[in-house]
Amino acid sequence: MSKxxxxxxxxxxxxxxxxxxxxxxxxxxxxxxxxxxxxxxxIEGVHTVxxxxxxxxAFYSLWGQGIGVEIMGRKKFGPQSxxxxxxxxxxxxxxxxxxxxxxxxxxxxxxxxxxxxxxxxFHFVDAAPEEAIAQARELADGGDxxxxxxxxxxxxxxxxDLVDFVHLVTVPIVLGSGxxxxxxxxxxxxxxxxxxxxxxxxxxxQFWNRRR
Amino acid sequence: MSKxxxxxxxxxxxxxxxxxxxxxxxxxxxxxxxxxxxxxxxIEGVHTVxxxxxxxxAFYSLWGQGIGVEIMGRKKFGPQSxxxxxxxxxxxxxxxxxxxxxxxxxxxxxxxxxxxxxxxxFHFVDAAPEEAIAQARELADGGDxxxxxxxxxxxxxxxxDLVDFVHLVTVPIVLGSGxxxxxxxxxxxxxxxxxxxxxxxxxxxQFWNRRR
Numbered sequence: 268m269s270k271x272x273x274x275x276x277x278x279x280x281x282x283x284x285x286x287x288x289x290x291x292x293x294x295x296x297x298x299x300x301x302x303x304x305x306x307x308x309x310i311e312g313v314h315t316v317x318x319x320x321x322x323x324x325a326f327y328s329l330w331g332q333g334i335g336v337e338i339m340g341r342k343k344f345g346p347q348s349x350x351x352x353x354x355x356x357x358x359x360x361x362x363x364x365x366x367x368x369x370x371x372x373x374x375x376x377x378x379x380x381x382x383x384x385x386x387x388x389f390h391f392v393d394a395a396p397e398e399a400i401a402q403a404r405e406l407a408d409g410g411d412x413x414x415x416x417x418x419x420x421x422x423x424x425x426x427x428d429l430v431d432f433v434h435l436v437t438v439p440i441v442l443g444s445g446x447x448x449x450x451x452x453x454x455x456x457x458x459x460x461x462x463x464x465x466x467x468x469x470x471x472x473q474f475w476n477r478r479r
Numbered sequence: 480m481s482k483x484x485x486x487x488x489x490x491x492x493x494x495x496x497x498x499x500x501x502x503x504x505x506x507x508x509x510x511x512x513x514x515x516x517x518x519x520x521x522i523e524g525v526h527t528v529x530x531x532x533x534x535x536x537a538f539y540s541l542w543g544q545g546i547g548v549e550i551m552g553r554k555k556f557g558p559q560s561x562x563x564x565x566x567x568x569x570x571x572x573x574x575x576x577x578x579x580x581x582x583x584x585x586x587x588x589x590x591x592x593x594x595x596x597x598x599x600x601f602h603f604v605d606a607a608p609e610e611a612i613a614q615a616r617e618l619a620d621g622g623d624x625x626x627x628x629x630x631x632x633x634x635x636x637x638x639x640d641l642v643d644f645v646h647l648v649t650v651p652i653v654l655g656s657g658x659x660x661x662x663x664x665x666x667x668x669x670x671x672x673x674x675x676x677x678x679x680x681x682x683x684x685q686f687w688n689r690r691r
Contacts, residue, residue: 270526312544312545313541313544314482314544314546314622314623319672319686320484320686321674321688322538322676322686325537325538325686326534328540328541328544329537332524332540333524333525333526333527334526410526411526434532460531462533462678463679464676464678465676467674467675472534474532474533474534474537476531476532476533
C-alpha cells in the first residue's frame with residue numbers, strides 16, 4: 268500500500284511552520300528564517316550539487332523517493348483567495364515547477380488542469396482529505412503521496428489520521444507568531460513512533476512513522 | 480566534476496570492516512555482525528520497502544544517487560584468486576546484480592566483460608587507482624564513481640588521495656580481527672571535514688567530505 272508522506276516540514280521552537288499573511292513578495296509570510304538552512308537544490312539527490320554530502324542534505328533528498336503525486340493547499344500554489352480571477356497565475360514556480368508529478372491543489376473554486384513539459388500537472392480539486400487521498404492515489408501510478416503543505420493543509424490530514432510518515436525539522440529559532448501544523452492536535456504524537464536526530468548544523472530531524 | 484564516493488562502509492569499534500578469510504559460505508569472513516543492522520533493500524530508495532522511514536534507511540538510500548559506475552576489488556566479486564579458472568562464476572549476486580551500472584573489477588587477471596539485462600556489466604581491469612578512476616569516468620556517463628570495497632581496495636584509493644566522500648558507519652561491536660580500511664593511513668582524517676550523527680539504532684554515521 269502506498270504511503271502518505273510529509274517531507275522537510277520545518278517547525279520553530281515555538282511551534283510555527285509558516286508565517287501568517289502570505290503575499291506575492293513573502294510566500295511563506297515572515298518565516299523566512301525557517302528555510303534559511305534548507306537546501307532545496309538536493310530534493311532530487313545529493314549528487315545534484317557540488318557541495319559536501321551532509322546528513323541534512325541526505326534527509327532532504329528523501330523528498331522525491333518513490334513519490335507519485337503531491338497534494339497541496341491553495342496557499343502553497345498562490346496568494347489568491349476566492350474564485351480564480353487571474354488565469355495567468357500558474358503557481359509560484361513559473362514554467363519549471365519542481366514537482367515533476369501530478370499535483371492536487373485543494374481549493375473550493377474550480378479551474379482547468381495546468382500541464383507542464385517537465386511532468387508536473389496541477390489538478391484543482393474541491394474535496395475533503397479522504398476524497399483527496401483517493402483521487403491522488405489514482406494519479407500516483409502506484410507511487411507514494413506527498414502532502415506538500417502548507418501547515419494548515421497538513422493539519423487537516425493529521426486530524427483525519429491519514430498520514431503515514433512525517434519528516435519534521437526543528438529549527439532553533441523563535442517566530443513569535445505564525446501558522447502551526449498542530450493547532451488542536453493534542454496527543455497526535457501518540458499515534459506515531461518518533462526518532463530524533465540532531466545534525467552538525469543544529470537542526471533536529473524527526474521521523475514520525477505511523478504505528479501499525 | 481564527478482565525485483569519488485564510498486557508501487555504507489561499516490567499521491567495528493576495533494577498526495575492522497570485513498572478516499579475514501573470504502569463502503563462498505562467508506563472503507564477508509566472520510564479520511556478519513557488521514551488517515546485521517544494514518538494510519540493503521533500501522539502496523534505491525526508502526520507498527522500496529513497506530517499513531518505517533528511519534534515519535539509517537535515509538542514509539543507506541544515498542548509495543545510488545547520481546552514481547554512474549562502481550569500482551570494486553576482486554574479493555568483492557568472488558572468493559577466487561589467481562587466474563580465472565571458473566568462467567561459470569558471475570559474481571556473488573547471480574543473474575540480478577544490484578548495481579545496474581558498469582562495474583570495474585580490479586584484478587591482475589584478464590577476463591571478458593560480463594553484461595546483464597538490468598544494466599550491470601562487469602569489466603575486469605588491471606590498473607592502479609589513478610588509472611582505474613580514469614577508466615571508470617569514461618564508463619560513468621557523467622555520473623559519480625562509487626568505490627564498492629572491500630576495505631583493502633578502498634584503502635588504496637584513500638592512500639592515493641582519490642576519494643571525495645566517505646559514508647562510514649560505526650557499528651558498536653568488537654570483531655577482534657579482520658581487514659581495516661585505515662591500515663597505515665595515519666592522519667587520513669586531516670584531509671576531510673567530518674560530521675558524525677548517531678541514530679536511534681545505536682549506529683554512528685560519519686560523513687567525510689574531502690576539503691577543497
